[in-house]
Amino acid sequence: MPYDAQEIESRWQNKWSEDRVFDAEIDDSKPKFYCLEMFPYPSGHMHMGHVRNYSIGDAMARFQRLMGKNVLYPMGYDSFGMPAENAAKKEGGHPHDVTHCNISSIRSDQERMGYSYDWRRFLATSDVDYYRWNQEMFLMLNERGLIERKSAPVNWCIDCDTVLANEQVRNNRCWRCGLEVVQRDMAQWFVRMTEYSDELLDELENISFPENVKAMQRNWIGRSNGAHIDFQVVDSSSVIGAFTTRPDTIFGVTFLTLSPEHPLCEELCSGSEWEEGWRALKEECSRMSEFERVNMLKEKKGVFLGRHAINPLNNERVPIYAGNFVVSTYGTGAVMAVPGHDQRDFDFATEYDLEIRRVLEEKRDGGINEPMNRAFEGYGPMVNSPVNGFDGLSGDEAKNAVISALEEKQAGHGKVEYRLKDWLLSRQRFWGTPIPMIHCKTCGIVPVPREDLPVELPLEVVFTEDQSGNPLESHHSFVQTICPKCGSEARRETDTMDTFYDSSWYFMRFCDANNDESPFDRSAVDYWMDGGVDLYIGGIEHAVMHLLYARFFTKFTRDAGMNKVGEPFGRLVCQGMLNAPAPYCSDCNSEYHVDYFESACPTCGKELSSRSAKMSKSLGNTVSPEEMISRFGADTVRLFILFGANPEAGMDWSDSALEANHRQINSLFDAIDEAMALSDAPNQNKWIEAMSDVSLREGVMISHFEMLSDWNWYLRRGGQDRTTAMKFLEGWIPMLAPATPHIAEEFWNMFGGKDLLAALEIPILSIESDDLHNLAEEEYVKNIISSARNLRNLAERHSKKPISRVVIQTSPIWKSDLASEAIKLHLSEFDFKANGQEHVKSLEIFNEESIRGEVFRTWNSIAVGGKKTRGKIYTWSDRSRYLLSEGIDELSIISANSDFIASALGVEDVEAYRVGEGEDVGEKARISFPLEPGIAFL
């Protein structure tokens, strides 16, 4: 029967959908499994990265259904965002239409792959049914004091009169008009996520994210313990507060550095000869985007502000500088500079000829007064302290001593600082959730009352290319409103929410996606989210932001009494990159568009080679899923994706490997087909283990490759018993379903399985003792053939005439006895190292003087091993041990299979006898060993 992927796949997809087999309902009688993929931004068609993501998820969802779990597996779209807005401007449409058109196209691509989503739970964040709950929860955040309005800098293009996102800024210039971008402060909305800093950090200990993701989150939160120290400005009432993680270096402070934006700068140098220098530096910094400020800065620059401050512990006067490397957003925007023990300060001090002082001892007798040629940033005992009671203290002890001294003088205190900033929620864009706030001249800022929600995005907006700013601002009927407090005319907030907000709770909405009274019902979320989403699959690019926002949100809703769980995700799997070959120049170390294949490097003219690179539009090395599906079918694409590499590993696209996987499916088809015509127990345990661990590649290797070759071996060995075959198929076919559900369903149908395989709980087959015996014998035959094959090549070279027969001498009984003896001893944890020699000497066989040496050698190779190899006792497989300990006669296995062995080796005749019971052909008796008979070709 020919394999027609297109026909089979659409037939079963329709059937699954008709029978609603993937609809999930709460069912307390079964363990639940919530399988989730990071939902996509609907940018037209599905790409290969999506295919990989969802093929992994679907295989796991289907596998867990087979294992009897109640599986929730939903799909939705993160459909707010700039691309739709840009597309609308370009085409003069509305983002709403663009978005919906894209959603239906990507959804049909997903359906064509046969993913087993519960489509009743479909959601799109740009639908008012969804974003109204964003607004509802914004009000809740506000009521809980977690919303704040403060000013923050944005990228601003003066010409376009608009805010630019980071990605709209190229080389610090506007992407549209090319004008240099400036930083401009604006009042914006923030979510006070930092309230949860400690919990977000500490809970990382208890969740099973990959270590690298945890590390990234830890760094991102960046908790550091230190001290806040106040430095009084000389001849002024002003105080400079500085945060330091190294209060133990307080006596090494030789200057202070402020960020150029620090409010004190102007006050300090205003009207002095130093003002101009500071203004120039500040101007220079403001021209840089935040990205540039930290990336492009090659040279540390600073200016003296003309004033000094007092070190509170030694009352020393130190100069105050402004430095371009100090950022205003971390700590207080002021740094106490300790050039002796901080390399950046050291560099700065060297540049501006400032004092460098050692206040910590680097190594014992290290010369505490010698000049330093670099900063010592480690910990060591304090030295050279001008105040008594500090020298000799080190590490935390030293820090604490300094902190207490500061507290005593009321000049500072211990402080914990975080790198994590509050979440800037405002976006000056149209295509996002409107922030439900109203600006009233009399009442100030007033939240939209709950009963007035949702604040809907207007649909009657025309988007054009040359439009600048946020279209909401110029939409009068949207902006004009009435103050809910005083009833006078007021203005609606036109900022919309960051789209990360939308994705911060969608996994809870999926639990109760059609609820029109609240974001979600608590009981539904408590059921599905118990222990978190059981498997969450997505890209590493969301390791920090999305995953942190979602964790924060879950904690906030928990504290608001909406759900029990505090951590949203149980197991997280970050899929690896999908690569494809791209032209590459090793000299220039750069990749080029695929159009350059077979031509010279456009930069240096050298011949281009090829290397694999992340699939991207700019390199043109993408592969269209649609095309592959139409050529080979979804099952082949899925199999290729899952077999190509494990989920976390990077993976290279290969047309020939894809074709090979298609051949594999053809083979499966033929095999099953043949089995149906007639008609070893499948290795379910290993498979279940691999799949449960999301080791999909290993799982697929077992289900789609090893099982097939086992089957082929069965056929080669003349298997044609229908009962055996049916039993084998009953175990095997369900194993094919996670990766290639369509052919599996087809086979199941041919097999005569009741109900749909998609809804089946897998029958677990037991291994009977006969099986073990048969399998052990089969393994023995395989091994004999395999080692004989190797020898055959050698034998051919040594033999003058063509080879026609083989003589096999199985090991003498005494050797087999030694083997089974050793196996028994090994089971009882006998200490071969200590007592092995004595033991062999006590055996009866040892009394045979003529073979004493051979007995000894045999024992050694069984129990001890050689220089690089361990004894056989450790290396025999379970099946080999079985054969040996049961005293199975090798000779009879060989005799029973002599025709098969003869044909496999391409000889006419196989003769076998035990060593000593026939001629010692080729002197093979000597090397004959249990399970490794001497083999001679003639």
Add this chain to the structure above:
RNA sequence: GCAGGGGUACCCGAGUUGGUCAAAGGGGCCGGACUUAAGCUCCGGUGCUUAGUGCUUCAUGGGUUCGAAUCCCAUCCCCUGCACCA
């Protein structure tokens, strides 16, 4: 610069609680079977050597060990993320 992950045969990729590892599996390539023939399919081979042995291999160089792809140190290179964090 910091953090995390890597470098395995022609290619991709397992293996990293040290011994069953000349190293799974796939691709490619070579040979054979089937076939009128090609494709498909099946079987075998694929570091060198050798009547089953020995040698050299898992980025490079050292080390630990009876024994290292696996553990330790150093170096080089690649990828990802963060970024002058006080």
